[in-house]
Amino acid sequence: MGCDLVRVSAYLDNELSETEREDFETHARECPACAEELQRMRRVIAMSTAYAPPMDLHARVMGRIRQDDVASTRTERMPRRWRVALVAVAASLLAVALGYLWMRGPQQPPSTPMAIHLPQNQEMEQRELAVTPPELAVPDPMKVAQDTQPLEETKPLPFTLAGTVAGGTPTAVLVSTETGKQAVAGIGTEVAPGVFVKEIRQGEVVFDNNGVDQTLTKGAVSTPSAPDMSGVWKVTVKEGGERADEFVAVIKVEGTTITMKPVDEPNAEAVSGTLTGLRFTMARATEVERWDIEGTVAPDGKSMSADAIVTRVDGSEQPTQYTATGEKMDPSALLAAAQREKLKAQIRDEVQAMYPPLKSYAEANNSVMPPSLAALVPDYADEAMYASTPERRITYHAGLSLFDVSLHKEPAYSDTLAVMSQQMLAHEQSLRKAYGRDLPIAPMILEVAYPGEKISATLTVMGGVRVTDESVPSAGPVPQAAQNAMRASDQNNLKQLGLVIKMYQNEHRFECTPPGWLTVYPEYLTDINVLTSPWDEEGTLSYVYFFPARSQNELLEIGAAVSGDPNLVGVDLSTVEIPSAIPKLQSEIPMVADNRDIPGEAEARRNILFLDGHVENMKMEEWETRIAPFIGR
């Protein structure tokens, strides 16, 4: 009867081709055996469900992977002599400024700026920039340009003359200096853009090179004049095709002498060598190793490439070969970037200054931050300090405590406050030490937006300031697929935070939500990176947590009050059975949300986690009605 029961499984698994599927469906309608087999297999499939993994599996997997990452970075061999550490270009702007001064040479005695100590890290650097008088922070790049040699007007000819043939139609044999290929040219031939053969004599050709006469003699190599290499260069070093280092260096050319110096090593000896035509060679020897660099610069003087061989003096290791490429940096862009950094540093200081009054208030008030900024005036600060103006807009998040623990109002709980806050501080310090950087754990108390400058800053309860530059353009529009993936990963973060809150609630007195992320790390929140959305840089706390240290019942009461449902308001929800209302309320109480709009969306949207654990991608139009009523309660 043409029954092939094996097809049943393949059909159910969607493994038949379209025609096979149609065939089977037609057949199964008439064949009771196949129809029954279909039913049977469906039931078996429904019964075969897999066990769900333990909740912390993802965190464990990622933890293991990160551990491996850390281990492998430590053992990765970094080139020793190009530089010790990777330098972010933006981070070395002050150094660039110093580099300019170095490049301009001794005719401009470097007074004040040289007295500035070389910054040890980015944060210090920004502070230094802020205190440096503007005219000293970055020298005028136009002045720098004047100090350098102008480019020669006439471009060198890209070939040599192999010989001439006299006769009725005199011809010249030219050899390309780039490819080595020969070409025959007569009078009037255009041999290069704008270059025509004008006259052919015995062993000599006269060209019209863009309106200028130029003579090429047989055998004479037309030496291309050295392009202007002087300036600030961004150099990328590769070893075996892998990017090994990136740094900013100042290159100075005087006559045929070329000197290069990485800007963040102002005390190191410069590498020097000679520049002939488009080729340069440089060498530097230290006690242990010697490096030889050979490269060429592009005729426009804006890019270069080089090979470097590093040899151990004692011959203990095989020479290492690196390749490097360089790009000349645009002085005006550098200046603009330096000014931008300076502005950001000023904003950082401004926001940093907002912390001490808040802290003093909290210290005097059981560690709890003021209910509103107005409470600080006049005892702790004057009005102007926190005033929102057209230039800056301040948003304050009330209800947080100094130690990321606004503990439950229950008396027994607040008795332990002093002990706990000490423990929290110690915990935070040890984490910071272990991670070697700030953790995105402390919630923010203040957000300051500078709309005109497209800069925003946040201040955390621990006194940390983070400045975000919103003018930095993303590298083109994000592809839709990547955008979807990012949105999904953000929602996944929120879902995990939902689990953290649920787990903590289940195990704590009064079913309290966690006082803050610091409290639950690493016991419940095993992976700290969950706190950072995919579009924020590492170490950013990307989410607002609305209800720290609140009991389930209190949250439901808030929900009932906001909902305005007369059946719920004023009712003790923990004792009264309202089976349908409670799940509904839970799905309406917001817990955690993106702290800014999802970038790249057509309309303003954020992902929101609700008390019941579901995550919603919500239009900001709805924020006012659905989320705002809960904030500040």
Added chain:
Amino acid sequence: MDGTDQELMRAVSRGDPKAFELWCTKLERPLYGYAYGMVRNVHDAQDIVQETLLRVYRLAKERRLRDDPGSTRSLAFGIAHNLAVDAHRRRRGVQPVSEAHPAEAYRSAEASLVREQVERAVQELPEKQRAAWMLRSYGELTYAEIAGVLDISLDEVKVGIHRARKRLATLLDRDGQYVGGRSHGM
């Protein structure tokens, strides 16, 4: 295999850590389901998932992955399969292989019973059939991917899975779970 998967896989094969994490969230569940089904031990299953994803991550970092989602999934399950076989071998004779999975609170007692019976019945399947069936039911792989993991032909996969299901139906009927009449079984 939609465009998102392709895009994601391209990012994974470039060694992008965020993309890899996202990919992991998609794969952990089926991988764990399969690993647990094979070794029936929570700790071993977790270790297998960890080790598998770590190995794939290393390959991704070395740019040795292709950006085809199916082949990477096969690769992951291939690694997990080998690890599971190893773990199974190590455990044999040391302690009873079977260890009850911690109860899942949200499941009804009835559902748990069915699952237990399926588990037991699965253990009675011949090895190849069992692996193919698990890769399909727990690992959610396509037939082609299963063929890749177990290094058998597509037809063997097709027949193996069907036979496994038929046998399960019979075993479950025997255990009192109604699956369907026995007239067409076996």
